[in-house]
Amino acid sequence: MEDNSGGISGIVIRQTGGGAAPGDFNGNGILDSGDIEQLSVEVRAGTNTASFDLDNNGKVDAADRVVWVEGLKNTYFGDSNLDLSFNSSDFVVVFTAAKYEKGTPATWAEGDWNGDGVFSSADFVVAFSGAGYEAGPRPAQAVPEPAVPAALIAMVVCLMARRNRK
Numbered sequence: 001m002e003d004n005s006g007g008i009s010g011i012v013i014r015q016t017g018g019g020a021a022p023g024d025f026n027g028n029g030i031l032d033s034g035d036i037e038q039l040s041v042e043v044r045a046g047t048n049t050a051s052f053d054l055d056n057n058g059k060v061d062a063a064d065r066v067v068w069v070e071g072l073k074n075t076y077f078g079d080s081n082l083d084l085s086f087n088s089s090d091f092v093v094v095f096t097a098a099k100y101e102k103g104t105p106a107t108w109a110e111g112d113w114n115g116d117g118v119f120s121s122a123d124f125v126v127a128f129s130g131a132g133y134e135a136g137p138r139p140a141q142a143v144p145e146p147a148v149p150a151a152l153i154a155m156v157v158c159l160m161a162r163r164n165r166k
Helices: 033-045 063-071 090-096 122-129 147-166
Strands: none
Touching: 090 147
């Protein structure tokens, strides 16, 4: 359900400059893997660039990635090919890239669903936490997401990232 401000479940989605759609960071007119990659780079950099703050809370973090994936793109974490469904075809895409647990840089299309820059078991935690596997496309209308699951996902991502650094 959308609120009067155009946001999803009370989240105000920041409009980007130049008439571009929210979340279209590369300005090509579509929400694609280049956009989620740019957002992930900004989250990792911790620079809090206002144009990437999709939930308008003053921070560019994992919550902005949730807004992009679930709210703007209307898909699931794990949807590597961004066809709006998370299913076995996404596994074909990511395992063909052969970056799982190698510690080498990976993109969304190569399995980096948690945004830490590599494809590891932490990405499966994020993908399956969303309960979208084989669920088909999300409904066309925006579905409000409770704040607790998003915070839980962000916490799991942070814990996994911290564990991977050790």
